[in-house]
Amino acid sequence: MRALTRRSMLRGGAVALPFAALAACSDDEQPKPSFVEPDSQRVAGAEAARNPGPAREFQLNAIASEVDLGGLVVPTWSYGGTIPGAPIRVAKGEQVRATLVNDLPEATSIHWHGVQLRCNADGVPDVTQAPIAAGESFTYQFTAPDAGTYWFHPHSGTQLDRGLYAPLIVEDPDETVDWDLEWTVVLDDWMDGVTGTPDDVLDQLESGMGLMDHGGMDMGLMTDGHMLMGASSDILGDDAGDVYYPHYLVNGKLPADPEVFEADPGARVRLRFVNAGGDTAFRVALSGHRFTVTHTDGFPCVPVEADAIVIGMGERYDAVVTLGEGVFALVAEAEGKQMRGRALVRTGTGEAPTVDIAPAELTGHVLAYDELAPAEGVALEAREPDRTIDLELTGSMDGYDWAFNGKPHDLDNPYAIEEGERVRLRFINDGRMWHPMHLHGHTFALADTGLRKDTAIVLPDQTLEVDFDAVNPGRWMVHCHNLYHGEAGMMAVIGYRD
Ligand SMILES: [Cu+2]
Structure with missing residues:
Protein backbone atom coordinates (compact mmCIF):
# COMPACT_ATOMS: atom_id res chain seq x y z
CA MET A 1 0.00 0.00 0.00
CA ARG A 2 1.23 3.50 -0.85
CA ALA A 3 2.39 5.42 2.16
CA LEU A 4 0.26 8.32 3.18
CA THR A 5 1.95 11.61 2.56
CA ARG A 6 0.84 14.63 4.47
CA ARG A 7 -0.77 15.88 1.32
CA SER A 8 -2.80 12.77 0.73
CA MET A 9 -3.86 12.76 4.35
CA LEU A 10 -5.11 16.29 3.95
CA ARG A 11 -6.95 15.35 0.81
CA GLY A 12 -8.47 12.38 2.61
CA GLY A 13 -10.33 14.70 4.87
CA ALA A 14 -10.04 12.44 7.93
CA VAL A 15 -7.63 14.80 9.52
CA ALA A 16 -7.17 15.30 13.19
CA LEU A 17 -5.71 18.37 14.81
CA PRO A 18 -3.07 19.74 14.55
CA PHE A 19 -3.11 19.08 10.83
CA ALA A 20 -6.34 20.96 10.39
CA ALA A 21 -4.41 24.14 10.82
CA LEU A 22 -2.39 23.26 7.76
CA ALA A 23 -5.37 22.84 5.51
CA ALA A 24 -5.20 26.38 4.22
CA CYS A 25 -1.49 26.17 3.47
CA SER A 26 0.14 24.98 0.31
CA ASP A 27 2.54 22.07 0.24
CA ASP A 28 5.33 22.14 2.81
CA GLU A 29 4.38 25.54 4.15
CA GLN A 30 4.44 26.06 7.87
CA PRO A 31 1.22 27.31 9.41
CA LYS A 32 1.18 31.07 9.59
CA PRO A 33 1.89 32.40 13.06
CA SER A 34 -1.02 34.21 14.59
CA PHE A 35 -0.68 37.81 15.66
CA VAL A 36 -2.24 40.06 18.24
CA GLU A 37 -5.50 41.47 16.88
CA PRO A 38 -6.09 45.23 17.12
CA ASP A 39 -9.36 44.66 18.98
CA SER A 40 -7.91 42.05 21.34
CA GLN A 41 -7.67 41.95 25.10
CA ARG A 42 -3.88 42.30 24.80
CA VAL A 43 -4.31 45.69 23.14
CA ALA A 44 -6.96 46.77 25.63
CA GLY A 45 -4.63 45.72 28.45
CA ALA A 46 -1.75 47.79 27.09
CA GLU A 47 -4.07 50.79 26.86
CA ALA A 48 -5.33 50.30 30.44
CA ALA A 49 -1.70 50.25 31.63
CA ARG A 50 -1.33 53.82 30.31
CA ASN A 51 -3.81 54.95 32.99
CA PRO A 52 -6.04 56.85 30.55
CA GLY A 53 -6.79 60.38 31.73
CA PRO A 54 -9.87 62.45 30.90
CA ALA A 55 -11.17 62.19 27.34
CA ARG A 56 -11.11 65.39 25.28
CA GLU A 57 -13.74 65.47 22.52
CA PHE A 58 -13.07 66.60 18.97
CA GLN A 59 -14.98 66.41 15.73
CA LEU A 60 -13.28 66.25 12.38
CA ASN A 61 -15.22 66.72 9.17
CA ALA A 62 -13.37 65.43 6.12
CA ILE A 63 -14.88 67.44 3.29
CA ALA A 64 -14.41 68.29 -0.36
CA SER A 65 -14.55 72.06 -0.85
CA GLU A 66 -12.75 75.05 -2.28
CA VAL A 67 -9.91 76.42 -0.18
CA ASP A 68 -8.04 79.72 -0.52
CA LEU A 69 -4.27 79.20 -0.48
CA GLY A 70 -3.67 82.96 -0.50
CA GLY A 71 -4.88 84.36 -3.80
CA LEU A 72 -5.34 80.92 -5.34
CA VAL A 73 -8.60 79.08 -4.72
CA VAL A 74 -8.41 75.35 -5.32
CA PRO A 75 -10.83 72.44 -5.03
CA THR A 76 -9.41 69.96 -2.53
CA TRP A 77 -10.14 67.75 0.48
CA SER A 78 -9.47 68.95 4.00
CA TYR A 79 -10.55 68.74 7.62
CA GLY A 80 -13.20 71.39 7.98
CA GLY A 81 -12.18 73.53 5.00
CA THR A 82 -8.91 74.86 6.42
CA ILE A 83 -5.32 73.90 5.61
CA PRO A 84 -3.85 72.69 7.86
CA GLY A 85 -6.86 71.44 9.79
CA ALA A 86 -7.45 72.88 13.26
CA PRO A 87 -4.83 71.53 15.67
CA ILE A 88 -5.79 69.04 18.34
CA ARG A 89 -4.27 69.80 21.73
CA VAL A 90 -4.34 67.57 24.77
CA ALA A 91 -2.18 67.16 27.85
CA LYS A 92 0.08 64.17 28.22
CA GLY A 93 -1.89 61.23 29.60
CA GLU A 94 -5.25 62.55 28.43
CA GLN A 95 -7.34 60.75 25.88
CA VAL A 96 -8.13 62.02 22.42
CA ARG A 97 -11.70 61.17 21.54
CA ALA A 98 -12.12 62.32 17.95
CA THR A 99 -15.09 61.57 15.74
CA LEU A 100 -14.32 61.65 12.05
CA VAL A 101 -17.28 62.36 9.80
CA ASN A 102 -16.42 61.26 6.29
CA ASP A 103 -18.06 63.55 3.76
CA LEU A 104 -15.49 62.67 1.11
CA PRO A 105 -16.52 60.74 -1.99
CA GLU A 106 -14.39 57.75 -0.95
CA ALA A 107 -13.39 55.77 2.14
CA THR A 108 -10.89 57.34 4.52
CA SER A 109 -9.09 56.86 7.86
CA ILE A 110 -6.93 58.83 10.30
CA HIS A 111 -3.45 57.84 11.38
CA TRP A 112 -2.11 59.62 14.49
CA HIS A 113 1.48 59.91 13.39
CA GLY A 114 4.11 59.20 16.05
CA VAL A 115 1.80 58.45 18.95
CA GLN A 116 2.39 55.24 20.89
CA LEU A 117 -1.31 54.52 20.95
CA ARG A 118 -3.63 51.57 21.17
CA CYS A 119 -3.45 49.57 17.99
CA ASN A 120 -7.11 49.73 17.04
CA ALA A 121 -6.90 53.55 16.91
CA ASP A 122 -3.88 53.60 14.59
CA GLY A 123 -6.00 54.20 11.51
CA VAL A 124 -4.66 51.79 8.91
CA PRO A 125 -7.50 50.42 6.77
CA ASP A 126 -7.63 46.62 6.59
CA VAL A 127 -4.81 46.32 9.14
CA THR A 128 -6.14 48.01 12.29
CA GLN A 129 -9.71 48.87 11.26
CA ALA A 130 -12.22 48.70 8.43
CA PRO A 131 -12.08 51.63 6.00
CA ILE A 132 -14.49 54.42 6.97
CA ALA A 133 -16.85 54.48 4.00
CA ALA A 134 -18.11 57.66 2.37
CA GLY A 135 -20.93 59.06 4.47
CA GLU A 136 -19.91 57.09 7.57
CA SER A 137 -18.39 58.20 10.89
CA PHE A 138 -15.82 56.64 13.17
CA THR A 139 -14.66 57.59 16.65
CA TYR A 140 -11.01 57.25 17.55
CA GLN A 141 -10.25 57.07 21.24
CA PHE A 142 -6.77 56.66 22.62
CA THR A 143 -4.43 57.89 25.34
CA ALA A 144 -1.58 60.19 24.27
CA PRO A 145 1.19 58.93 26.57
CA ASP A 146 4.07 61.17 25.46
CA ALA A 147 4.27 64.93 25.13
CA GLY A 148 5.41 66.41 21.85
CA THR A 149 4.68 67.54 18.32
CA TYR A 150 2.64 64.99 16.37
CA TRP A 151 0.21 65.20 13.48
CA PHE A 152 -2.58 63.30 11.83
CA HIS A 153 -3.51 62.42 8.29
CA PRO A 154 -5.37 59.70 6.35
CA HIS A 155 -3.72 56.34 5.72
CA SER A 156 -5.90 55.79 2.67
CA GLY A 157 -4.46 55.90 -0.83
CA THR A 158 -3.01 59.25 -1.82
CA GLN A 159 -5.34 61.35 0.37
CA LEU A 160 -2.47 62.76 2.44
CA ASP A 161 -1.30 64.72 -0.62
CA ARG A 162 -4.54 66.65 -0.65
CA GLY A 163 -5.18 69.02 2.26
CA LEU A 164 -6.02 66.35 4.84
CA TYR A 165 -3.55 66.99 7.65
CA ALA A 166 -3.35 68.82 10.97
CA PRO A 167 -1.08 69.05 14.03
CA LEU A 168 -1.60 67.02 17.20
CA ILE A 169 0.13 68.76 20.09
CA VAL A 170 0.55 66.88 23.36
CA GLU A 171 1.47 69.27 26.15
CA ASP A 172 3.63 68.41 29.13
CA PRO A 173 2.90 70.36 32.30
CA ASP A 174 6.46 69.62 33.45
CA GLU A 175 8.16 70.73 30.25
CA THR A 176 11.74 71.92 30.81
CA VAL A 177 12.09 73.99 27.63
CA ASP A 178 11.53 77.65 28.32
CA TRP A 179 9.53 79.73 25.81
CA ASP A 180 7.06 82.62 25.67
CA LEU A 181 5.11 81.81 22.53
CA GLU A 182 4.48 78.84 20.31
CA TRP A 183 4.21 78.64 16.55
CA THR A 184 3.35 75.44 14.75
CA VAL A 185 4.74 75.51 11.21
CA VAL A 186 3.32 72.92 8.84
CA LEU A 187 5.08 72.48 5.50
CA ASP A 188 3.50 71.05 2.37
CA ASP A 189 4.06 70.50 -1.31
CA TRP A 190 0.96 71.29 -3.34
CA MET A 191 -0.49 70.19 -6.66
CA ASP A 192 -4.08 69.18 -5.83
CA GLY A 193 -6.62 71.07 -7.89
CA VAL A 194 -3.88 72.95 -9.74
CA THR A 195 -2.06 70.54 -12.06
CA GLY A 196 -4.14 67.48 -11.21
CA THR A 197 -4.85 65.24 -8.25
CA PRO A 198 -2.52 62.99 -6.26
CA ASP A 199 -4.15 60.01 -7.97
CA ASP A 200 -3.15 61.44 -11.36
CA VAL A 201 0.42 61.74 -10.08
CA LEU A 202 0.52 58.14 -8.86
CA ASP A 203 -0.91 56.96 -12.19
CA GLN A 204 1.82 58.70 -14.12
CA LEU A 205 4.59 57.48 -11.83
CA GLU A 206 3.38 53.89 -12.01
CA SER A 207 2.90 53.98 -15.77
CA GLY A 208 6.53 55.02 -16.25
CA MET A 209 5.29 57.63 -18.71
CA GLY A 210 7.59 60.58 -18.89
CA LEU A 211 10.72 58.84 -17.71
CA MET A 212 13.49 59.98 -19.98
CA ASP A 213 16.89 58.42 -20.21
CA HIS A 214 19.46 60.98 -19.19
CA GLY A 215 22.23 58.76 -20.42
CA GLY A 216 23.96 59.55 -17.16
CA MET A 217 24.30 63.23 -18.06
CA ASP A 218 23.35 65.94 -15.65
CA MET A 219 20.63 67.80 -17.50
CA GLY A 220 19.57 69.93 -14.55
CA LEU A 221 16.01 70.15 -13.31
CA MET A 222 13.36 69.01 -15.80
CA THR A 223 9.65 68.40 -15.55
CA ASP A 224 7.39 66.17 -17.61
CA GLY A 225 3.78 66.26 -16.57
CA HIS A 226 3.74 65.49 -12.85
CA MET A 227 7.26 64.16 -12.87
CA LEU A 228 10.42 65.94 -11.90
CA MET A 229 13.90 64.85 -12.88
CA GLY A 230 17.29 66.07 -11.80
CA ALA A 231 16.32 67.24 -8.29
CA SER A 232 19.69 66.90 -6.63
CA SER A 233 20.70 67.76 -3.08
CA ASP A 234 24.04 67.86 -1.34
CA ILE A 235 22.31 66.28 1.66
CA LEU A 236 19.90 63.74 0.16
CA GLY A 237 21.72 62.73 -3.02
CA ASP A 238 21.08 63.19 -6.71
CA ASP A 239 17.43 62.12 -6.59
CA ALA A 240 15.85 64.31 -3.94
CA GLY A 241 12.30 63.94 -5.25
CA ASP A 242 10.22 62.64 -8.15
CA VAL A 243 7.12 64.80 -8.19
CA TYR A 244 6.70 68.24 -9.65
CA TYR A 245 4.63 70.52 -7.43
CA PRO A 246 3.69 73.98 -8.66
CA HIS A 247 3.47 75.36 -5.10
CA TYR A 248 4.98 75.03 -1.65
CA LEU A 249 2.94 76.06 1.36
CA VAL A 250 3.72 77.11 4.90
CA ASN A 251 0.62 76.73 7.06
CA GLY A 252 -1.54 76.46 3.97
CA LYS A 253 -0.39 79.72 2.41
CA LEU A 254 1.51 80.58 -0.76
CA PRO A 255 4.69 82.68 -0.49
CA ALA A 256 2.99 85.71 -2.05
CA ASP A 257 0.36 85.90 0.70
CA PRO A 258 2.13 84.37 3.67
CA GLU A 259 1.09 83.77 7.22
CA VAL A 260 2.54 86.51 9.47
CA PHE A 261 3.58 85.60 13.02
CA GLU A 262 3.56 88.71 15.17
CA ALA A 263 5.45 89.01 18.45
CA ASP A 264 7.52 91.43 20.50
CA PRO A 265 11.25 91.63 19.91
CA GLY A 266 13.09 89.45 22.38
CA ALA A 267 10.28 86.93 22.58
CA ARG A 268 11.37 83.32 22.88
CA VAL A 269 9.36 81.30 20.41
CA ARG A 270 9.00 77.55 20.31
CA LEU A 271 8.68 76.49 16.67
CA ARG A 272 7.02 73.16 15.99
CA PHE A 273 7.89 72.07 12.46
CA VAL A 274 5.86 69.36 10.73
CA ASN A 275 6.59 68.16 7.20
CA ALA A 276 3.22 67.11 5.76
CA GLY A 277 4.56 66.86 2.21
CA GLY A 278 4.09 63.91 -0.12
CA ASP A 279 7.43 63.88 -1.93
CA THR A 280 9.43 66.85 -0.63
CA ALA A 281 12.03 67.31 2.07
CA PHE A 282 12.14 70.90 3.29
CA ARG A 283 15.18 72.85 4.39
CA VAL A 284 13.95 75.47 6.85
CA ALA A 285 15.66 78.62 8.06
CA LEU A 286 14.64 81.92 9.66
CA SER A 287 16.51 84.92 8.27
CA GLY A 288 18.71 86.58 10.85
CA HIS A 289 18.27 83.79 13.43
CA ARG A 290 19.74 80.49 14.55
CA PHE A 291 17.62 77.62 15.79
CA THR A 292 18.17 75.88 19.08
CA VAL A 293 16.81 72.44 18.25
CA THR A 294 15.11 70.88 21.27
CA HIS A 295 12.97 67.95 20.03
CA THR A 296 13.00 65.34 17.29
CA ASP A 297 9.67 63.71 16.38
CA GLY A 298 8.17 64.87 19.67
CA PHE A 299 10.92 63.61 21.99
CA PRO A 300 13.44 65.95 23.68
CA CYS A 301 17.06 65.97 22.56
CA VAL A 302 20.16 67.62 23.98
CA PRO A 303 19.75 71.17 22.57
CA VAL A 304 21.87 71.90 19.50
CA GLU A 305 22.25 75.08 17.46
CA ALA A 306 21.80 75.14 13.71
CA ASP A 307 21.13 77.63 10.93
CA ALA A 308 18.94 75.26 8.95
CA ILE A 309 17.19 71.91 9.35
CA VAL A 310 16.35 69.42 6.58
CA ILE A 311 13.02 67.80 7.43
CA GLY A 312 11.88 64.65 5.64
CA MET A 313 8.24 63.78 5.05
CA GLY A 314 6.61 62.84 8.34
CA GLU A 315 9.45 64.20 10.50
CA ARG A 316 8.98 66.90 13.13
CA TYR A 317 11.48 69.18 14.84
CA ASP A 318 10.96 71.66 17.64
CA ALA A 319 13.35 74.59 17.89
CA VAL A 320 13.51 77.73 20.03
CA VAL A 321 14.49 81.14 18.68
CA THR A 322 14.82 84.51 20.41
CA LEU A 323 13.37 87.02 18.01
CA GLY A 324 15.23 90.10 16.85
CA GLU A 325 13.48 93.31 15.84
CA GLY A 326 12.12 93.73 12.34
CA VAL A 327 10.52 91.54 9.72
CA PHE A 328 12.01 88.14 8.97
CA ALA A 329 11.38 85.35 6.47
CA LEU A 330 10.75 81.81 7.61
CA VAL A 331 11.78 79.99 4.46
CA ALA A 332 11.09 76.35 3.59
CA GLU A 333 13.16 75.39 0.58
CA ALA A 334 11.96 72.30 -1.28
CA GLU A 335 15.22 70.37 -1.08
CA GLY A 336 16.67 69.90 -4.56
CA LYS A 337 13.58 71.30 -6.26
CA GLN A 338 14.65 74.95 -6.49
CA MET A 339 11.41 76.37 -5.11
CA ARG A 340 10.39 77.66 -1.70
CA GLY A 341 7.55 78.23 0.65
CA ARG A 342 7.63 80.96 3.26
CA ALA A 343 5.98 82.70 6.15
CA LEU A 344 6.91 85.98 7.88
CA VAL A 345 7.80 86.94 11.43
CA ARG A 346 7.08 90.56 12.36
CA THR A 347 8.32 92.09 15.60
CA GLY A 348 8.71 95.69 14.46
CA THR A 349 8.43 98.03 11.55
CA GLY A 350 10.17 97.50 8.26
CA GLU A 351 9.76 96.11 4.81
CA ALA A 352 8.98 92.44 4.41
CA PRO A 353 11.77 90.50 2.73
CA THR A 354 11.07 89.90 -0.95
CA VAL A 355 9.17 86.79 -1.97
CA ASP A 356 12.23 85.16 -3.50
CA ILE A 357 14.58 85.77 -0.57
CA ALA A 358 17.05 82.94 0.10
CA PRO A 359 18.42 83.70 3.57
CA ALA A 360 22.11 82.98 4.12
CA GLU A 361 21.09 80.60 6.91
CA LEU A 362 19.85 78.10 4.30
CA THR A 363 23.44 77.39 3.33
CA GLY A 364 24.89 77.85 6.80
CA HIS A 365 25.21 75.08 9.35
CA VAL A 366 22.63 72.44 8.41
CA LEU A 367 21.69 70.12 11.26
CA ALA A 368 22.73 66.45 10.91
CA TYR A 369 21.44 63.43 12.85
CA ASP A 370 24.86 62.61 14.28
CA GLU A 371 24.96 65.96 16.11
CA LEU A 372 21.89 64.99 18.09
CA ALA A 373 21.54 62.91 21.23
CA PRO A 374 18.45 62.04 23.26
CA ALA A 375 17.75 64.15 26.32
CA GLU A 376 18.33 62.56 29.67
CA GLY A 377 15.30 60.54 30.63
CA VAL A 378 14.20 59.55 27.12
CA ALA A 379 17.16 57.40 26.06
CA LEU A 380 16.44 53.70 25.73
CA GLU A 381 18.42 51.69 28.25
CA ALA A 382 21.45 49.93 26.77
CA ARG A 383 20.52 46.44 25.62
CA GLU A 384 21.51 44.06 22.86
CA PRO A 385 18.74 43.40 20.35
CA ASP A 386 16.84 40.15 20.82
CU1 LIG B 1 10.73 55.92 -0.24
Missing part, protein backbone atom coordinates in the same frame (compact mmCIF):
# COMPACT_ATOMS: atom_id res chain seq x y z
CA ARG A 387 15.85 40.17 17.18
CA THR A 388 17.01 41.93 14.03
CA ILE A 389 14.76 42.46 11.03
CA ASP A 390 16.42 43.36 7.75
CA LEU A 391 14.38 45.59 5.47
CA GLU A 392 16.10 46.14 2.18
CA LEU A 393 14.67 49.18 0.46
CA THR A 394 14.20 47.82 -3.03
CA GLY A 395 12.83 49.21 -6.27
CA SER A 396 13.71 52.00 -8.62
CA MET A 397 12.19 54.75 -10.68
CA ASP A 398 12.26 52.54 -13.79
CA GLY A 399 9.58 50.11 -12.64
CA TYR A 400 8.28 52.30 -9.83
CA ASP A 401 8.34 49.02 -7.89
CA TRP A 402 9.23 50.28 -4.41
CA ALA A 403 9.12 47.53 -1.77
CA PHE A 404 10.83 45.92 1.21
CA ASN A 405 12.95 42.90 0.33
CA GLY A 406 11.39 42.87 -3.14
CA LYS A 407 7.88 42.21 -1.77
CA PRO A 408 5.48 45.12 -2.38
CA HIS A 409 2.46 45.68 -0.10
CA ASP A 410 3.16 42.50 1.83
CA LEU A 411 0.63 43.28 4.55
CA ASP A 412 -0.70 39.75 5.08
CA ASN A 413 2.66 38.35 6.17
CA PRO A 414 3.83 40.42 9.14
CA TYR A 415 7.40 40.35 10.32
CA ALA A 416 6.94 38.56 13.65
CA ILE A 417 8.18 39.89 16.98
CA GLU A 418 7.45 38.96 20.59
CA GLU A 419 6.29 41.37 23.27
CA GLY A 420 9.14 42.37 25.58
CA GLU A 421 11.87 42.07 22.96
CA ARG A 422 14.36 44.73 21.99
CA VAL A 423 13.95 44.77 18.21
CA ARG A 424 16.44 46.16 15.72
CA LEU A 425 15.32 47.24 12.27
CA ARG A 426 18.03 47.47 9.64
CA PHE A 427 16.98 49.67 6.73
CA ILE A 428 19.36 48.74 3.92
CA ASN A 429 19.41 51.21 1.06
CA ASP A 430 21.58 50.26 -1.90
CA GLY A 431 19.60 52.49 -4.24
CA ARG A 432 20.06 56.00 -5.55
CA MET A 433 17.13 57.47 -3.71
CA TRP A 434 16.64 58.48 -0.08
CA HIS A 435 13.63 57.24 1.90
CA PRO A 436 12.01 58.57 5.12
CA MET A 437 11.15 55.40 7.05
CA HIS A 438 8.29 55.51 9.52
CA LEU A 439 7.29 52.96 12.17
CA HIS A 440 3.82 53.13 13.68
CA GLY A 441 3.05 52.84 17.38
CA HIS A 442 6.63 53.17 18.67
CA THR A 443 9.37 55.77 18.95
CA PHE A 444 12.59 54.03 18.00
CA ALA A 445 16.15 55.02 18.84
CA LEU A 446 18.85 55.44 16.22
CA ALA A 447 21.31 52.65 17.05
CA ASP A 448 24.35 54.93 16.65
CA THR A 449 23.29 57.84 18.83
CA GLY A 450 20.16 56.79 20.71
CA LEU A 451 18.23 59.73 19.23
CA ARG A 452 14.51 59.10 19.58
CA LYS A 453 12.47 59.32 16.38
CA ASP A 454 9.57 57.65 14.63
CA THR A 455 10.53 58.72 11.11
CA ALA A 456 14.12 58.70 9.89
CA ILE A 457 15.82 59.54 6.63
CA VAL A 458 17.76 56.67 5.06
CA LEU A 459 20.23 58.07 2.55
CA PRO A 460 21.38 56.37 -0.67
CA ASP A 461 24.03 53.70 -0.01
CA GLN A 462 23.29 53.84 3.70
CA THR A 463 22.19 51.19 6.17
CA LEU A 464 20.37 52.77 9.09
CA GLU A 465 19.80 50.72 12.22
CA VAL A 466 17.09 51.62 14.70
CA ASP A 467 16.02 49.90 17.91
CA PHE A 468 12.72 49.79 19.71
CA ASP A 469 11.23 48.03 22.70
CA ALA A 470 8.25 45.85 21.84
CA VAL A 471 5.92 47.19 24.51
CA ASN A 472 2.83 48.03 22.44
CA PRO A 473 1.15 44.86 21.20
CA GLY A 474 -0.61 44.86 17.86
CA ARG A 475 0.08 45.05 14.15
CA TRP A 476 2.10 48.03 13.11
CA MET A 477 2.96 49.47 9.74
CA VAL A 478 6.50 50.20 8.76
CA HIS A 479 6.68 52.17 5.53
CA CYS A 480 8.27 54.85 3.45
CA HIS A 481 6.72 58.25 4.13
CA ASN A 482 7.29 59.27 0.57
CA LEU A 483 3.57 58.90 -0.15
CA TYR A 484 4.14 57.59 -3.67
CA HIS A 485 6.78 55.07 -2.62
CA GLY A 486 4.45 53.80 0.09
CA GLU A 487 1.52 53.53 -2.28
CA ALA A 488 3.69 51.79 -4.87
CA GLY A 489 4.45 49.12 -2.25
CA MET A 490 7.16 50.14 0.20
CA MET A 491 5.10 49.10 3.20
CA ALA A 492 4.99 46.13 5.52
CA VAL A 493 3.56 45.09 8.88
CA ILE A 494 5.38 44.17 12.06
CA GLY A 495 3.17 41.88 14.13
CA TYR A 496 3.35 40.89 17.77
CA ARG A 497 2.88 37.16 18.06
CA ASP A 498 -0.25 36.17 19.87
